Each structure stands twice: as structure tokens, then as C-alpha cells.
Amino acid sequence: MLATRPPAVRSKHPSYKALEPSRGGKIARIVLLAIATPVTLFPFYAMVVLSLKPGAAVTFPQSMLPWPVDFSAYGEVLGGRDLLKWTFNTLVYSVVSVVAVLLLASLAGYAFAKKRFPGREPMFWSFLAMVMVPYHVTLIPTFVLIAQLGGVDTYWGLILPTLANAQAVFLMRQFIMGLPDELFEAARLDGASEWRIFTRIVLPLCKPILATLGVFVFLWHWNDLLWPLIVGGSADMRTLTVGIASLHQENVPLSVVLAGATVAFVPIFAAYLVGQRYFTEGVTMSGIKG
Amino acid sequence: MRFTLRWEARTGLLFVLPCLLLFLAFRFGPSIAGVLLGFFEFGIGDSPAFTGLDNFRRMAGDPVFWDSLQVTLIYTVLYVPVSMAASVGMALLVRRSFRGARFFRSVFFLPVVTSLVLAGTVFTWLFSSEGPITKLTGLSWLASPTLVLPALVIVSVWSRFGYGMLIVLARLQDLPRELEEAALSDGASTWQRFRHIVLPQLRPALFFVAVIETTTSFQVFDLVYVMTGGGPAHGSFTLVMALYEQGFKNFEFGYASAIGVALFVMTLVVALIQRLIIGRSK
Numbered sequence: 001m002l003a004t005r006p007p008a009v010r011s012k013h014p015s016y017k018a019l020e021p022s023r024g025g026k027i028a029r030i031v032l033l034a035i036a037t038p039v040t041l042f043p044f045y046a047m048v049v050l051s052l053k054p055g056a057a058v059t060f061p062q063s064m065l066p067w068p069v070d071f072s073a074y075g076e077v078l079g080g081r082d083l084l085k086w087t088f089n090t091l092v093y094s095v096v097s098v099v100a101v102l103l104l105a106s107l108a109g110y111a112f113a114k115k116r117f118p119g120r121e122p123m124f125w126s127f128l129a130m131v132m133v134p135y136h137v138t139l140i141p142t143f144v145l146i147a148q149l150g151g152v153d154t155y156w157g158l159i160l161p162t163l164a165n166a167q168a169v170f171l172m173r174q175f176i177m178g179l180p181d182e183l184f185e186a187a188r189l190d191g192a193s194e195w196r197i198f199t200r201i202v203l204p205l206c207k208p209i210l211a212t213l214g215v216f217v218f219l220w221h222w223n224d225l226l227w228p229l230i231v232g233g234s235a236d237m238r239t240l241t242v243g244i245a246s247l248h249q250e251n252v253p254l255s256v257v258l259a260g261a262t263v264a265f266v267p268i269f270a271a272y273l274v275g276q277r278y279f280t281e282g283v284t285m286s287g288i289k290g
Numbered sequence: 291m292r293f294t295l296r297w298e299a300r301t302g303l304l305f306v307l308p309c310l311l312l313f314l315a316f317r318f319g320p321s322i323a324g325v326l327l328g329f330f331e332f333g334i335g336d337s338p339a340f341t342g343l344d345n346f347r348r349m350a351g352d353p354v355f356w357d358s359l360q361v362t363l364i365y366t367v368l369y370v371p372v373s374m375a376a377s378v379g380m381a382l383l384v385r386r387s388f389r390g391a392r393f394f395r396s397v398f399f400l401p402v403v404t405s406l407v408l409a410g411t412v413f414t415w416l417f418s419s420e421g422p423i424t425k426l427t428g429l430s431w432l433a434s435p436t437l438v439l440p441a442l443v444i445v446s447v448w449s450r451f452g453y454g455m456l457i458v459l460a461r462l463q464d465l466p467r468e469l470e471e472a473a474l475s476d477g478a479s480t481w482q483r484f485r486h487i488v489l490p491q492l493r494p495a496l497f498f499v500a501v502i503e504t505t506t507s508f509q510v511f512d513l514v515y516v517m518t519g520g521g522p523a524h525g526s527f528t529l530v531m532a533l534y535e536q537g538f539k540n541f542e543f544g545y546a547s548a549i550g551v552a553l554f555v556m557t558l559v560v561a562l563i564q565r566l567i568i569g570r571s572k
Contacts, residue, residue: 021386021480025480026388029383029388032383033383033384033394036380036383036398037394037397039448040397040398040400040401040448041397041400043401043409043412043413043416043448044400044404044412046412046415046416047408047411047412050415058415058420059420060420060421060422060425061422061425063420104308104309104312105309107305107306107308107309108305108306108308108309108310110305111301111302111303111304111305111306112306115298115299115301115302115305116298116299116302117298117299117300117302117303117306118299120302123306123310126318127309127313127317130313130317130318130321132557132558132561133317133321133324133554134505134508134509134550134553134554134557135509136509136530136533136550136553137320137321137324137325137547137550137551137553137554138316138317138320138321138324139320139324139533139537139550140320140324140327140533140537140543140546140547140550141319141320141323141324141327141547142316142320143537143538144543145315145316145319145320160312160316161315161316163312163316164309164312164313164315164316164317166313166317169309194301194305198305219403222405223404223405223406223407225405225406225407225511225512225515225516226511226512226530226534229515230534230538240407241405241407241512244407244408244411245407245410245411245515245516248407248410248411248414248516249519254415257411258411258412258415261407261408261411261412264405264407264408265404265405265408268403268404268405269400272396272400272403276396276399279399279403280399280456
């Protein structure tokens, strides 16, 4: 059977059409995509449409029409509820953490990659080993520590424990290890200080990885529920996730909950439209361990 | 030379120092303390009292703990294969470059960047008596102790299949075309090419996704907290829900830590199995 095939088919210049699906395969693909796409997008559609239907009981399928449109749930969630406060808290939690994680991880990553100092390897590997310990194992001691330091219901109590990010240090080290030493040597011979080398040479060269890592850290914080729920218990310290979960549990009308959910989703969606590449790279990279 | 090395070591240590302090305070310290606290009785306001294995004995006799372990394991057993099949299927669907392939990849990845709290609020309605899933299936999923886990699995798969899809897709795009082309010219069908050529080469990527998804399933919390609160009748009361309730509702820090130790052991077992399998395949 194998021998009877003419060798010409396996030429050195493979036809790139050869593996394209057949006509039937293409039709199957269109059909499957025509099912999977609406199924994937329907929850988003329902979120937005139902946020525009205050009052009346929302029943499928009658309530799925986009009209009539009534924005009063947005008025209630933005005015009567603390949505703006939650958005602000979420922004503080996410933005401060991203900036701090990027700075700390690139400092440590640079040192682990390019500086010789005693204990470097064991220190690095024990950082990395922390990826193995489930976050929930450390939850209670971390909470007790933060509580004793008076950090419950404060921004610093919320942010500080999340800055010890092993994956970020690992990724920065891997990236900086790939940068040529000559760059730093030349600057050192020119008399540049270590801090100057770091800010003027290392950080600019790390822009691509910083962008990807930054998006990943931002997303993680923006969507985090458990830690803000535990440490930011008071109404004033709620983040969007904690706030919307609390609305959901408080018998608030569905339209108001979903109006809040839509407001929380819009910034992430906008960022996703603009910088999709960074989202996909960040999320897939985050899973890649050593 | 000696001077430069010392200087280098000093700057190196200085640059690592902030991270090191944070790791000591919030990763190393709490990791050890989290395990040790399992051997103490410790509530809010008291100082920890050593009680040996009491917490673990209590755990062994606590039906709620065993239920939560069972719920977590059933959830994992349902979730991991379904989500992996969805990831691989979708990756194969958008694998080739065709008009709109990028658009579809972005659509399928969108749920991954969406928070589980948002997913939970919408899906609670989708599964409610007014929502389409109940209307179409005639079953009230979230009110049934047996259907509540499948419902949560459906939501999790929706929210995470895009992640596995991207990992599988990245691997698929690295595969050399020659093997598949040779098989095609030998007359292999689409299924045969997938089964005997593509799938074996995907094995490391699939294994990686399986390990990640298993450990993620052990820790499922957000969706349960939002959609069911662990109910009905503890039907979706997972291990992390148990840990959360014991730790932050009852303030039994010692007992909650013992539950955390159980979770840790489960994660370690998965890591050990991973090592063994990787070791054997090498």
C-alpha cells in the first residue's frame, strides 16, 4: 500500500493546500462555529440585555429582545449603590499591585539573572517552589498576620501580601537571562550606577515582558474575589467582585446586579479589544512553569 | 576582582531584598504556619494552643468535611475531562488559518478574562426557573443536589476552555506539517491522522493542561460562593468553601488550617503523579 503511492506527492515543496479540510470539513467547521460562537457569547448578551430590563420578571425568551431599553438600573447601581467606590477600590488594588509587582519582580529577576551573590540559587529555587503551595494554605496565617498588623480594611493590607509573586520573579529572571551581558558591562565601564543601569537599560529592554506580565497581574487582581472578601470586609473597602457578589446575595433586582456586572466588565472588555495579544500571551505564559 | 565580586554581591542582594522580605512574610512564613496551625486550636482573640492531632481527628469524624472532599473530587472528575475535550475540540476547530480564524479565537478566549463573579451572576439567571437552561431542559439544576455540580462544571468549562484551547493551539502550530502530509498521501483519514499523528504529539501539552486544571478544580471557590453558597444541602460545598466557612465564619483558624493541609496534600499527590509520569516517559 505504502509503496504504491507515487513519491511525487511527498515532494520537497509540500503543497500548503494539502492539509486544508475538504469541502465537507469546511462545512462542518462553519456549522460548529455557528453553534459555539453564540453559545460562548450568549451570557454576555444576556448580561447586557437584562441589565436594561428593570422591574418586571425577566423570563426567557421574552426578555431576550434588546428593546425596550431602560437605563434606570444603571442609575440605581451608580447612584444608590457604592459602585463607584468599588470601582475605585478595584483600581487601587489592581494598579498599585501591577506597578509594585513589576518593579519588585524585575529588580529581583535582574539580580537572579545577572548578579552573583551567595545563596542565589537556593533562594531562587525556594521562591519558585512557592508556586507549589496552594494559595489557600497560606490564607489563614496571612490573614492573621495582616489582622495583627492592623491591615484589615486598609489598602496596604489588601495589596501587600499579593506582591510576593513567584511566577513574576521567575518570568523576569528568564527574560533577563536572555539579554546580552555586554549591554550592562558597557554602561558600567561608562561609570553608570547600578540603579541607573537598571532603570535606563534593563527596564526599557524588558518592555515586552513587562507589558505581558502587567496585563496578567492586572487581570488577576481585577478578578480576584477571595482575598478582598476576607480582608476588605467593610462596605467601604469592597472591590467590584466583592460588591457585585454581595448585591447578588442581597435580593437586589437582577437588572441592578447585572448593570453592576456590565460596568465591571466594560474596562476589561475594552482593554481586551485593544491589547488582546498581551492577554493571550500573559494568560498562557502564566501557566508555564520551570 | 575581589572588590567587584563583593560589590556585585551587595547590589544583587540589595535588589533581591524587597522581594525576599515579602516572600518571607507572605509566602514562606504563612506556608509553614499554615501547616503548623493545623496542630493548634486557635480562634480570634485567643493565642494558639497546641492540640496535637485533634484537628485531624475531628476532620476524620466530620461528615461535612468528607462531603466537601467528595464534592470536590466529583467536581474534578467531571470538570477535567469535559474541559479538556472542549479545549482540544475548539483548538482543532480554529487551528487552520481561515477567514475569521483570529476573530473566533478571540471570542473563545473572552470568557477566560471575565471574572467568575460576573459569570456566576449571569449563569445563576441562565439556570434559574426563568432562564433558558431550565426552560429548555425542564430541570432546575441549581435546586438539585445531584445536578448542581454538573451545572457548576458547565459554567467552569464555559469560563476556562479558551485557556486550554490556546495552550493546545500553540502546540498544534509548532507541529511539523511533514508527518501529517505524509499520512495524508498514504491515505489516512482525518480521524486516523488525529488519533495517530496529532494526538501523540499533543500529549505533553495535554498533560500540562490536565495538571493545571486538576489543581484549579481542587481549589474551586468563586463560582460556588456566588452561585450556590455551597448548597443545596451541601451539594456543592467544596473544600475551599469548608475552609472559608471554618476560617472566616466560625473563626476556627486551627481547624480551617487542617482543611488547608488536606488540600495541600491533594495538590502534592497530583504533583507526585506528574513527576512519576514524566519520569517514566523520559
